[in-house]
Amino acid sequence: MRFWHKTFLLTLALFLLCLNAGIFSLAYYTYQKNVSAVEDACRAENDYIARSFERDCFDMVVAGKGTDPTVLMKSYGTHYLEQGIRLAFYEGDVCLYTSFAEGTALPSAGSMTQIKTEGVRHVAIGSTVNGRYRFVYGKAVGSLDEDYRSLMITFAFIALGVSLFFAVCLYFVLKKLSVPLEKLRRTTETIAAGDLTITADESGSDEVAMLAKSFNVMVGKLKEHMETLELDAHRKQMLVDNMAHELRTPLTGIYGYAEYLEKAALTEEERIDAAGCILSEAGRLQRISEKILDTAYIRHNEIPKVKVDLSRLLTDTARRLESKAKKCDVSLIVGASYACVEGDETLLSMLLYNLTENAIKACVGGGIVTLMCEKNTLTVTDNGKGMTEEQLSHITEPFYRTDRSRTRAEGGAGLGLALCKTIADAHGAEMEFSSELGKGTTVKVSFIT
Numbered sequence: 185m186r187f188w189h190k191t192f193l194l195t196l197a198l199f200l201l202c203l204n205a206g207i208f209s210l211a212y213y214t215y216q217k218n219v220s221a222v223e224d225a226c227r228a229e230n231d232y233i234a235r236s237f238e239r240d241c242f243d244m245v246v247a248g249k250g251t252d253p254t255v256l257m258k259s260y261g262t263h264y265l266e267q268g269i270r271l272a273f274y275e276g277d278v279c280l281y282t283s284f285a286e287g288t289a290l291p292s293a294g295s296m297t298q299i300k301t302e303g304v305r306h307v308a309i310g311s312t313v314n315g316r317y318r319f320v321y322g323k324a325v326g327s328l329d330e331d332y333r334s335l336m337i338t339f340a341f342i343a344l345g346v347s348l349f350f351a352v353c354l355y356f357v358l359k360k361l362s363v364p365l366e367k368l369r370r371t372t373e374t375i376a377a378g379d380l381t382i383t384a385d386e387s388g389s390d391e392v393a394m395l396a397k398s399f400n401v402m403v404g405k406l407k408e409h410m411e412t413l414e415l416d417a418h419r420k421q422m423l424v425d426n427m428a429h430e431l432r433t434p435l436t437g438i439y440g441y442a443e444y445l446e447k448a449a450l451t452e453e454e455r456i457d458a459a460g461c462i463l464s465e466a467g468r469l470q471r472i473s474e475k476i477l478d479t480a481y482i483r484h485n486e487i488p489k490v491k492v493d494l495s496r497l498l499t500d501t502a503r504r505l506e507s508k509a510k511k512c513d514v515s516l517i518v519g520a521s522y523a524c525v526e527g528d529e530t531l532l533s534m535l536l537y538n539l540t541e542n543a544i545k546a547c548v549g550g551g552i553v554t555l556m557c558e559k560n561t562l563t564v565t566d567n568g569k570g571m572t573e574e575q576l577s578h579i580t581e582p583f584y585r586t587d588r589s590r591t592r593a594e595g596g597a598g599l600g601l602a603l604c605k606t607i608a609d610a611h612g613a614e615m616e617f618s619s620e621l622g623k624g625t626t627v628k629v630s631f632i633t
Contacts, residue, residue: 186362187362187365192358195354195358196347199347203346207339207340208336211332211336215331215332215335218328219328222325226307226309226321226323227309229269229321229323233269233321234319237253237257237313237319240256241256241313253273253314254280257280258281262283268323268324269322269323270301270306270321270322271319271320272290272319272322273317273319274317274318274320275318282320284320285301285302288300290310290320291309291310292310294312295309296309296310298325301322304324305325305326306325307322307325364388364393364396368395371384372399380403383403384400434466435465437462437465438462438465441459441462441465442462444458445458445462487527487610489527489611491524492525492526492528492532493522493524494560494562495521495523495557497532497557498520498536498562500533501533501555502518502540505541508541508544512547512549512551513550514550516553516555517554517555519554519556520557521559523557525611526611528610528611531607531610531611532611534603535608536555536564538601538603539604539627540555542600546569546570546625547566547568551566551567551568552566560631561628562629564627565625565626565627567623568624569621570619570622570623570624571621571625576617576619579601580601580602580605580615613631614630615628616628
């Protein structure tokens with residue numbers, strides 16, 4: 185059963201309950217008011233008849249017609265019986281006259297009750313007349329019950345008509361109100377089937393529209409998350425593929441030279457050359473594994489931070505790479521003003537070393553690499569080969585090389601800049617690359633203080 189069906193049934197049930205309770209209460213209140221009005225009229229009529237009887241008895245005594253009121257009682261009883269009023273007169277426990285059915289229990293003097301005589305309900309009032317007779321007055325009120333039943337039947341038909349009208353109106357109103365929810369349900373089914381391009385209808389300003397807006401935001405976040413997961417999965421697969429490729433090359437070399445040493449008859453010089461090649465390839469494997477481990481460690485651990493002098497770091501890096509720069513016929517220029525940041529000095533030194541080493545490799549003979557430090561920004565600039573926009577977009581991906589042949593020959597695996605990016609992220613720094621093909625590359629590392 186749908187939600188709007190449940191709402192319809194529950195609302196209709198509550199409405200019918202309240203309507204019928206209200207109608208019953210109104211009818212019962214009206215009935216009680218009528219009964220009270222009849223009882224008041226009966227009291228007045230009872231007093232009137234009692235006073236008239238006392239007056240007539242007094243007139244009989246004055247006129248000398250005797251003191252026996254029995255004839256007068258019968259006369260009163262006959263007269264008022266024609267008007268639907270029953271009377272009874274008692275002297276002590278002796279009934280002098282009654283127009284009530286035999287065996288009817290009558291009220292005592294000074295009380296009023298409702299009795300049934302000959303199957304008809306009466307209002308009965310007991311009183312005393314002439315100080316010696318118990319006088320009972322009774323008036324039929326059965327018409328009140330008939331009026332009450334007629335009133336209840338009338339109200340029942342009215343309630344039925346109003347209920348049917350309300351049920352029809354409520355049905356169509358709830359059905360119309362449920363249309364946006366039904367649309368949202370179909371949207372969720374479509375999304376559950378895998379289509380994340382569809383969006384819920386946000387028209388309107390009610391709660392359903394607000395729900396649709398929140399739903400669309402959720403779907404958008406879900407879509408972004410799934411795209412991120414797909415991208416991460418793609419990158420992980422590329423990482424695995426590239427790692428397998430990078431490891432296969434030195435392993436193949438090591439295996440080949442080892443087999444060569446085992447099976448071939450070699451001179452001492454050839455054996456030394458083969459061992460050197462094995463050592464070189466093993467060193468390359470070691471560097472790859474170290475950089476991978478360094479990257480994983482930095483990514484998953486909180487690094488301790490102290491104040492680090494960036495200008496001193498630049499000078500130290502230039503000193504360590506001076507011989508390599510001379511070997512490549514590249515000039516190193518350092519221009520630094522004092523700047524201090526919070527970080528790990530070893531990791532920051534590794535970051536600057538990798539950036540500077542890459543800049544040296546990118547230059548040809550006579551190239552220039554400039555190391556700058558200004559405020560909280562490190563800048564490494566070279567006038568080397570430069571890179572395209574496509575290359576720049578992948579430059580920090582693990583195992584990515586802009587010049588594969590050159591990098592492999594020099595022992596690189598494309599992990600240096602990926603490590604630099606991880607170090608920068610761990611320090612809350614932003615690393616920005618700008619390059620122009622044939623003119624060089626600039627790398628800026630900006631620290632947030």
